[in-house]
Each structure stands twice: as structure tokens, then as C-alpha cells.
Amino acid sequence: MSAALARELATLLERSDAVLDATSAQARPYMTDATESRAVRGRAAAVARPATAAEVAAVVRWCYGHDVPIVARGGGTGYAGGAVPRDGSEVVLSLERLAGPAQLEPGAWRAWVPAGARTADVRRRVREHGLFLPPDPASAESSMIGGNLATNAGGPHSFKYGVTGAWVTGVQVVLAPGDLVEFGGRARKDVAGYDLRSLLIGSEGTLGVLTGAWLRLIPAPAAAVPVRAVYPNAAAGCRAIEAVFAAGAVGAAALGGGHGGFVVIAEADGTREEEAWALRDELLEVLGEGAVEIAALEERAEVAALWRWREGVSLAVTAQRGGKLSEDIVVPVERLPEALAAVLEVGARHGLSACSWGHAGDGNIHATFLIDAAARDDVARAEAAARELFELAARLGGAVSGEHGVGLVKRGALSLQWSAAAVAAHERVKRLFDPKGLLNPGKKLARPA
Amino acid sequence: MSAALARELATLLERSDAVLDATSAQARPYMTDATESRAVRGRAAAVARPATAAEVAAVVRWCYGHDVPIVARGGGTGYAGGAVPRDGSEVVLSLERLAGPAQLEPGAWRAWVPAGARTADVRRRVREHGLFLPPDPASAESSMIGGNLATNAGGPHSFKYGVTGAWVTGVQVVLAPGDLVEFGGRARKDVAGYDLRSLLIGSEGTLGVLTGAWLRLIPAPAAAVPVRAVYPNAAAGCRAIEAVFAAGAVGAAALGGGHGGFVVIAEADGTREEEAWALRDELLEVLGEGAVEIAALEERAEVAALWRWREGVSLAVTAQRGGKLSEDIVVPVERLPEALAAVLEVGARHGLSACSWGHAGDGNIHATFLIDAAARDDVARAEAAARELFELAARLGGAVSGEHGVGLVKRGALSLQWSAAAVAAHERVKRLFDPKGLLNPGKKLARPA
Numbered sequence: 056m057s058a059a060l061a062r063e064l065a066t067l068l069e070r071s072d073a074v075l076d077a078t079s080a081q082a083r084p085y086m087t088d089a090t091e092s093r094a095v096r097g098r099a100a101a102v103a104r105p106a107t108a109a110e111v112a113a114v115v116r117w118c119y120g121h122d123v124p125i126v127a128r129g130g131g132t133g134y135a136g137g138a139v140p141r142d143g144s145e146v147v148l149s150l151e152r153l154a155g156p157a158q159l160e161p162g163a164w165r166a167w168v169p170a171g172a173r174t175a176d177v178r179r180r181v182r183e184h185g186l187f188l189p190p191d192p193a194s195a196e197s198s199m200i201g202g203n204l205a206t207n208a209g210g211p212h213s214f215k216y217g218v219t220g221a222w223v224t225g226v227q228v229v230l231a232p233g234d235l236v237e238f239g240g241r242a243r244k245d246v247a248g249y250d251l252r253s254l255l256i257g258s259e260g261t262l263g264v265l266t267g268a269w270l271r272l273i274p275a276p277a278a279a280v281p282v283r284a285v286y287p288n289a290a291a292g293c294r295a296i297e298a299v300f301a302a303g304a305v306g307a308a309a310l311g312g313g314h315g316g317f318v319v320i321a322e323a324d325g326t327r328e329e330e331a332w333a334l335r336d337e338l339l340e341v342l343g344e345g346a347v348e349i350a351a352l353e354e355r356a357e358v359a360a361l362w363r364w365r366e367g368v369s370l371a372v373t374a375q376r377g378g379k380l381s382e383d384i385v386v387p388v389e390r391l392p393e394a395l396a397a398v399l400e401v402g403a404r405h406g407l408s409a410c411s412w413g414h415a416g417d418g419n420i421h422a423t424f425l426i427d428a429a430a431r432d433d434v435a436r437a438e439a440a441a442r443e444l445f446e447l448a449a450r451l452g453g454a455v456s457g458e459h460g461v462g463l464v465k466r467g468a469l470s471l472q473w474s475a476a477a478v479a480a481h482e483r484v485k486r487l488f489d490p491k492g493l494l495n496p497g498k499k500l501a502r503p504a
Numbered sequence: 505m506s507a508a509l510a511r512e513l514a515t516l517l518e519r520s521d522a523v524l525d526a527t528s529a530q531a532r533p534y535m536t537d538a539t540e541s542r543a544v545r546g547r548a549a550a551v552a553r554p555a556t557a558a559e560v561a562a563v564v565r566w567c568y569g570h571d572v573p574i575v576a577r578g579g580g581t582g583y584a585g586g587a588v589p590r591d592g593s594e595v596v597l598s599l600e601r602l603a604g605p606a607q608l609e610p611g612a613w614r615a616w617v618p619a620g621a622r623t624a625d626v627r628r629r630v631r632e633h634g635l636f637l638p639p640d641p642a643s644a645e646s647s648m649i650g651g652n653l654a655t656n657a658g659g660p661h662s663f664k665y666g667v668t669g670a671w672v673t674g675v676q677v678v679l680a681p682g683d684l685v686e687f688g689g690r691a692r693k694d695v696a697g698y699d700l701r702s703l704l705i706g707s708e709g710t711l712g713v714l715t716g717a718w719l720r721l722i723p724a725p726a727a728a729v730p731v732r733a734v735y736p737n738a739a740a741g742c743r744a745i746e747a748v749f750a751a752g753a754v755g756a757a758a759l760g761g762g763h764g765g766f767v768v769i770a771e772a773d774g775t776r777e778e779e780a781w782a783l784r785d786e787l788l789e790v791l792g793e794g795a796v797e798i799a800a801l802e803e804r805a806e807v808a809a810l811w812r813w814r815e816g817v818s819l820a821v822t823a824q825r826g827g828k829l830s831e832d833i834v835v836p837v838e839r840l841p842e843a844l845a846a847v848l849e850v851g852a853r854h855g856l857s858a859c860s861w862g863h864a865g866d867g868n869i870h871a872t873f874l875i876d877a878a879a880r881d882d883v884a885r886a887e888a889a890a891r892e893l894f895e896l897a898a899r900l901g902g903a904v905s906g907e908h909g910v911g912l913v914k915r916g917a918l919s920l921q922w923s924a925a926a927v928a929a930h931e932r933v934k935r936l937f938d939p940k941g942l943l944n945p946g947k948k949l950a951r952p953a
Contacts, residue, residue, distance in 0.1 A: 162749055163837050185752055207695045218693060220702075221670060234925040242834040243866045244667060244906035246656045246706045247918045248930045248950060253669075253702030257695045274752030300611055303634055303723030305775060326754060330779050385691040388612050417692045454694035461696060469696045476683040480937075481697050487936050488929075501697065 060123070061101045064146065067113040068105055073152075075102040077143070085128065085147045089194075089369075090136040090464055092378045093437070094428040098143035099126070106152040108169075108227055108235055108266040115264060116233025118146055124493045127260035129170065129202025132194035134381060135462025137206065137259045137498055145496075150201045153266055161186055164274075165224070165241060169267040170201025177270075187275040189216035192458070193366045204265045207257030209458035211322070211365070214416030215305055218458065220256040225269035228255050230262075231489050240269055254484070259460050260495040262488040276324035278331035281361055282338040284319045285348040292317035293392040295342050296415045300388065302341045304334060316347070319415065320365065323351075368412050369421070375408070378428030380437035381421045382465065384448035385457040388418040397447050398422040405440040407433070419457035445471050460499070467503035478502060509572070510550045513595065516562040517554055522601075524551040526592075534577065534596045538643075538818075539585040539913055541827045542886070543877040547592035548575070555601040557618075557676055557684055557715040564713060565682025567595055573942045576709035578619065578651025581643035583830060584911025586655065586708045586947055594945075599650045602715055610635055613723075614673070614690060618716040619650025626719075636724040638665035641907070642815045653714045656706030658907035660771070660814070663865030664754050667907065669705040674718035677704050679711075680938050689718055703933070708909050709944040711937040725773035727780035730810055731787040733768045734797040741766035742841040744791050745864045749837070751790045753783060765796070768864065769814065772800075817861050818870070824857070827877030829886035830870045831914065833897035834906040837867040846896050847871040854889040856882070868906035894920050909948070916952035927951060 057077055065074045075082040077099040087096040100123065105111045118125050124145040128138040140147050154171035161184035168177055174195040178188050191210040192198050198208070204226065209218045225239030238252040239245055255263055286292040296319060304321075319342060323334035335351045343349050352358050373379045386394045395411050402409030402424050413420035422444050426433035445455045445468045455461075455468040470478050478501045488494070497504065506526055514523045524531040526548040536545040549572065554560045567574050573594040577587040589596050603620035610633035617626055624644040627637050640659040641647050647657070653675065658667040665671075674688030687701040688694055704712055735741040745768060753770075768791060772783035784800045792798050801807050822828045835843045844860050851858030851873050862869035871893050875882035894904045894917040904910075904917040919927050927950045937943070946953065 160838075162746065164749060207699075209693055213693060217670070218695075220699070221666070230925065230929060236923060236926045236929065238922075238926060240903075241836045241901045242903045242906070243837075244658055244662060244834050244863070244868050245903035246907060246909050247904045247914075247921055248926070249711070249933050249948075250656075250669070250702045250706055251926075251929055251933070253699045257699055262698070274754060297611065300613060303775065305723060325779070326752065327779070327782055329782070330774070330776070333776055333778070385693050387690045388692075389609075414693070419693045452690045454689075454691045455696045457691070457693035458695060465696075472696055473687075474685060476679065477685045477687060477697070477700075480679060480685065480700055483936055484698050484700070484933075487932055499698075 057100050063117065064101055064103045064114060067117055068103065068110050070106060073104045073106065075104070077101050084131065085149060086140065088131045088133045088136060088138050090134060090139065092373045092428055093380050093426065093434060094378065095136045095139055095463065097140040099140035099145050099147045100143060102147045102149060104149045104152050108153065108229070111148065111150070111153070111264055111266050112229045112233050112235040114146070114148055115229045115231065119232040119491065119493055122491065122493065124496050125264070126495050127205065127264045129199035129205065130173070130194065130197045132198045133202065133206065133462060134459040136464045137460050137462030137495070138202070139463060141497055148264060150199065150266065153201070159184065164272045166270050166272060167267065168200045168270055170199060170204070170265055172200045174198045174200060174203055181272050182275055185275050186272040188222060188270060188272055190219045190222060193369065200268065201265050204256050204268055205259050206458065206460040209414065209419070211414060214414060220253055222271050223252065223256060223268045224271050226252050226255055226265055227267040228263040228265050231491070231494060243271060257460070259462060259499045261485060261499045262494065274326055276331065277326055278328040279322055279324035280331050280335045280351050280353055281320055281322045281358055282335060282342060282349065282351045283361060284342040284346040286317040286319070286346055289317045289395045290392055291345040292319050293395070295319055295345055296388065296391065298341045298344060299416070302337065304337050304341060320361065372410060372423055372425065376425040376427050378426045379423050380426055380434070380441060381423040382441045382444055383413065383419060383421050383457045383459045384444050384453060384455060385417065385419045386448055386451045386453035388416065390451045391415065391418055394420060394447065394451070398444065401440045401443045405436045407437055407440060417457060418453060448472070462498050466497065466500040469501040470503070473501065506549050512566065513550055513552045513563060516566055517552065517559050519555060522553045522555065526550050533580065534598060535589060537580045537582045537585060537587050539583060539588065541822045541877055542829045542875065542883060543827065544585045544588055544912060546589040548589035548594050548596045549592060551596045551598060553598045553601050557602065557678070560597065560599070560602070560713055560715050561678045561682050561684040563595070563597055564678045564680065568681040568940065568942055571940065571942065573945050574713070575944050576654065576713045578648035578654065579622070579643065579646045581647045582651065582655065582911060583908040585913045586909050586911030586944070587651070588912060590946055597713060599648065599715065602650070608633060613721045615719050615721060616716065617649045617719055619648060619653070619714055621649045623647045623649060623652055630721050631724055634724050635721040637671060637719060637721055639668045639671060642818065649717065650714050653705050653717055654708050655907065655909040658863065658868070660863060663863060669702055671720050672701065672705060672717045673720050675701050675704055675714055676716040677712040677714050680940070680943060692720060706909070708911060708948045710934060710948045711943065723775055725780065726775055727777040728771050728773035729780050729784045729800050729802055730769055730771045730807055731784060731791060731798065731800045732810060733791040733795040735766040735768065735795055738766045738844045739841050740794040741768050742844070744768055744794055745837065745840065747790045747793060748865070751786065753786050753790060769810070821859060821872055821874065825874040825876050827875045828872050829875055829883070829890060830872040831890045831893055832862065832868060832870050832906045832908045833893050833902060833904060835867045835897055835900045835902035837865065839900045840864065840867055843869060843896065843900070847893065850889045850892045854885045856886055856889060863906070866906060867902060897921070911947050915946065915949040918950040919952070922950065
């Protein structure tokens, strides 16, 4: 079956190596994502790697016509298993080859970017023209724009600048049963049709397969100075974050917590250097209250080291016991102390070490339980603990996911957060765009299956 | 029929004066909006004025159950006839009484606002707490938040700060057949469900009736200095706007054009006064190139006079011949000179005086033909001319509406802009949310009826 399928798909795609046998060593990386650290790994019928949006449409049309499920995949850096196939019936549709030249129009602060472009590459390229693409997920070097779109990815700059969707003026997408469609384009304002662009962004490949986007850009900050403050405990750190709000300082506030100290990072930037310096001074003053250590990092090397450290937190935490279960719940910012305490308490009750880091200004924490991924019991206890956190987030008026998405591992959690009528609307929209249930089946489910 | 209907509705609503006889003098203002200047006026079966979201849901449920169409209505300041009833069968559902106290949470930079709150009132109230709600449609004193949501309204600050939707973290909405539902809430980040919040924003009452929203706010600028520059012609003005992009200056650029000179207004603001002064100086330099007159307005009175003038442009233009037909097309900003010239050329060919003003940075112009609204021939010629502009906007990769919406008067124009498959998706979404076709029927249609 799998070999026959691979031959069928190969006829649709120009390059001979565009389809991989799902059981081959080369296909192995396509069977998981960052959730590998919690033992999430699947099987597929084949891996298709089209090179153009038209080829994506051809694959979708063929699969939809032959009742073959499709799992769209970008850089495979997700934390929710959204790009992971399940039972061996699916075609993994990797967008990595849709990496052709981005179309930069710097004079109008915009760019067309295909789904397979790496986030960090796009950010560097527009930077050469003095422009800035704010969304910066921690995995920017590996993640792809298509995955950012599919999950509506965030990152440390979201507090000040918003998530991916805030920077998209148009999307190109393949809708079932295989239509290549555009919603929006270069225009910075557009209310002519329903906002199907936003509906598709963040839909995790369950409503369509995003193949590219028009991105809005802004002039790059002339300077960006991170301020790093250390507090004796989470309560003191949260007070400092509230003080940032009270002072009206628009910093890009992140946080790192844990059992011991509590670190807050806030970046001061500005389109003029003086603005960044002034905001730095304000942040030093506001965050200094209650801090045991505080510094503005101005040397290029120390800034790079700080962000490397920040991007490495996830891996460092994983290394503790070999695995982790990390859920990116959101709470109203004033409920952060309560949420951070709950992570530790819930973990302890389930016999698990826990820690949190995340995006403090947005109330978005990565609540994490350390596990041995090979121990089934660890995973089960961590999942029970995570469910309590979803309930907490919903009870506090927050969200079960701020940026990672629902994917496979948070399926069903939306029903804790939304009313029955809202969940019904979510499910109706899914059936409308995917009547056969072939687009990333089992993902982003509102209710437990 | 109408009187019986009014009695039925009255049983659903607490206050005795909550339902108006549609033929009464009191109901007259509900039969049109700003499109009155092009002779758009309808008839209705009744006007219902519920005081709570639960009452809105009750009215929708009753109407949906009895096959009575519903036209939701805010401040009635629209330019597309979106809130205007048509043939006398509809219930106008006015949200003006959903004006109860907004719930301000300034410490977390957010507010819950009911649909009937006036835009300018909300902006003033949050300002008292040092906060800023950027969207500022020209009719802010009369327009309501519900109408801003329903049209995804813009305004002069959109270039820098984005349109209404960019400031909404949650909506409360009544969906057919009468369910009161919330999508989103206080959380600043949320990817737990499909983005139905964005889908509903800008849907002009055709997918549901929006009853309130959680708004995200930012610290108010410490200073805001408009710079006003006059150019000998549109070409010189457009060169100046391109220079603003090239210089990377993030101003809130508006424009006012016409037959003679060409005015550009760009506001320099900043969270610190010095930032505003620095941006002012940059704008004076960049916009000064080619200007015959340029000044930064710093006196409170002259700033107020400038914005009053800007907000009055629409009325002043209407006053020329008693009526106007104004379409807010969008083009990529580098095509502005072409679009502005086309407005005059198309108008001349149809024997109509024409002028344009709008939001230059967004490429969003209010292309306007002066008419005598009582002269049927004038309206017909202006509509033919407008259609040519929609075709132009679509051809240039823009949009047929940037902020006014489609309503009644731009129905069908989306099919010039979107592909057949995209239009089909738009229509499927409409049928999904409104299977009986009772929510603002005849509005926001993708194809000519």
C-alpha cells in the first residue's frame, strides 16, 4: 500500500526524490517534532515534498480524492504534535521545498514569503533593508514561516509587537479538495470579504494547507537593549512585572522562573537609539525595585549569549530527566503569581518536579513537568497534572494555549475554555472546510475524542 | 403585521419603549446611515432596542424562529449602508442601549466595552488612566464600538497602530439561532480554538450580532504632533509619502487631495515627549521635500482645528452638490499616484466632479464622486464610475474596501477581487453561520445578486 501510494504521489511531483518511503531512515525525522521529548512519535504512509504551491494543491487534490489523510509540516519544531502523523495512514506533506526566493518590497515595508522559508533567514534578509519582522519563536533558526502561520506563533517580542497573525496581510492556501486560493495580499487594509485569512492562521493544517504569505514589516529598531533582573522569588518577580504595566513601559517582557530565583528579561528598543536608552533607564528603575541583581546588557556578545540562554531553556530543562511535558497556558497577567504557584503545587501533588518560564507580559507561561519519556507512568502523571493547569487557565479567564497550539497533545482542552455553543461553532467550521475529515485528523480537536 | 410584530418583540424586552413602530417619526433615523447622501434609505418592520446582551439573544432567537430578518445597528455612521434595512421585512436591532459601564482594568491595559459605547467616550475614559485605544474613525463621537467591530473600522491612526481588530482580544456575540457566545477574553494570546473572533470582526452583522468586546490598550503617547504639508499636486504628495517609507519614519500618515493642491498630514507621537519631537523633526525634513508649505502644529487649539477639519472633509465634500458617492478602495501604496489620477479621469468620463482623501500610508483612499442625490441619473453614473475603481483596485492587487465595509452599496464587488474558489469559501461561511439567511440579508454579498 505504502509503496504504491508513494509511486502515485511521485507522478504528481517533478523531482524524483520528492516522495519518501515512510519506513526509510530518511523519513524518520518527519515522524515527530519537539514533542519527541514526551514520546510522541507516529507513522505515516509516505512523505511528500512538493516544490511549488501548485504541487501542494495537486497532492491535496489527489489525497482528498482518494480518502488519504494529510499532515502538513513545516520545520517540525512544534511542541504540540501538530505536525506529527499518527497511525500510518497519513501522507506527511512537508513544505520545506517551498523555500524559493522571498519577494521583498522594502520601499513599501512588505515581503511575500513562501511557507518553507526559515523564520530567522527571513528576519535577517529584511533586516538588510533596515526592516523588522517582529515574531521570533525560540526555534527561529529551524522553524518555517508556514509553521509560524499554522500555529500563529509568538515569541518574546509578542508582548510589544503581537503574534505572527498581526504581521500577515495575505495568505496563500490550499483548501479542500485541492483549490489554491489567496485571501488578502499586499493591501494593508482590507474588509472586502470575511477574514478567512485570520481564520486559517493558527488552524494547524486542519482547515487548509498554508503555502505562503504577504508579511507587513516595520523599520528595524535602531537599538535593542535587554534588561535582566533577578528576584528572590516568583512573587517579587511578578510584582516587578506589574510595575512595568503601572509605569506604562512598553518593553518586550519575558520571564524565567523555577524553584529558586526568578529572572525577568525586558527588552528596551526604539527606532532611535535615544528612545532605547530612555526605555532602558526606565526599565532599570522599575524592575530594580525588589531585584537582587539587575543589569542592562549592551555588549553584542552578552546580548547574544542572553538570547542563546533564553532559547536554550527548553532544551536545558529537557536534559534534567530526558523528557518534559510543557504546556503554554495563558492567564490574565495579574493572576501570574497564582498560576506559577499552582504549577509547582500541582506538580508536587503528582510527584513531578516542575518549573515555568514564558512571556510574562502576555501572562503566557510554559508550565513544565520533568519526566522520563520512556516511563509510561511519568507521562500519564504529567498529563493528569497538565489537565489541572488547563482547568486553572480556563477558570482564571485565560487560554489553554498561547502560542504552541493544540495539536495532538492538547486535544480536547478547548472544551474547558469555551462554552458548548462556542465549541459547536468551532466544530462546524472544521466540517465546513474539511467535510471528509482528512486535513490533519485528530488535531486541534475542541472536545476529547 | 408590523404592529403585531412590535407587540411580540415588546414582550421580550424589559423597557416599554424598547420597541419602536417602524413608521413612527422616532424610527426615522434608523432607516438610513451616512449613505443617505446617496439616497440610500430603507423601511423596516420594527426597531428593537434591547438593553442587555441577553435581550439581544432573545430578539435574535425569536426572529430566527419566526423567519424575520435582522439588521444589527450601532451609531449609524456607516458609509456602506450596512446598517440600513431594505424592504420593510426586517427588524432593526439597535445596540445603542448596550452602553452600560465599561469595565476598565487599567493595571493590565485592558477594558471590557459593550457594543453601544461611543468610540470617543471609550477613548476619553481610558485616557483618564493614561491609556490609549488607537482606532479612531472620523465619526468617533457618534460611532459605537459595536459598529467599529462589525466593520473592523480604521481611521487616521491605523497606519501606525492597525485597525479595530488589532485591539480586540475577545468578542461577545449572538450567533444564530440565538446563542450568546464568547470567543476570547482577557488573554492577550490565545490559539486554543479557531480564530472565530477575527472572523466575526468585520462581518457586518451577517454572521452574528456583536454585543461587546475585550479591548487591549497601550500607554497613551506623551505627545502627538501633527505635521501638515501642502504640495502643488498629487504626484509631489505621493513622492513625499514614499519618502516617509524610505526614511523608515512610522508616522500616522493621512492625506487629503483634490483638484488643486494636495495635503499630507502625518502625526509624530511617542511615549516620551522627546520621541515625538524627534519624529516631528524627521517628518518636517522628509515631507518638506517638494512641499510649498509645511508646519508642525503644536498648539492644542490648532491641533484640534486640524482634526476637526479632517473629520469634516466628508461633510464639506457632500455639501458641494448635496450628495456624494465615496468608495474606500485600497491600492498598494506605490500605486497611489495611479489610483488618484484614475479617480479624476473616471469621474470626468462619467461627467462627474471627483476628489480623493484618505489614509495614504495604507494606500486607502476615499475616492469620491459629487452627486445630486435626488437625481437618479447622477447616482447611476457614479455607481458605474465606482465599479471602474473597484476593478482598478482589484487589478492593482488592492481591495474594494479598506474600512467602510461592503454593506449594501458595494455588494458584489468582492468577486472582482477574489478568485471563484475564494468567493465560494466566503459564501459557504455565510451559509454556515446563517443557514436561513436572516442576518442582515443582502449585505456583504461576494457576488452581484
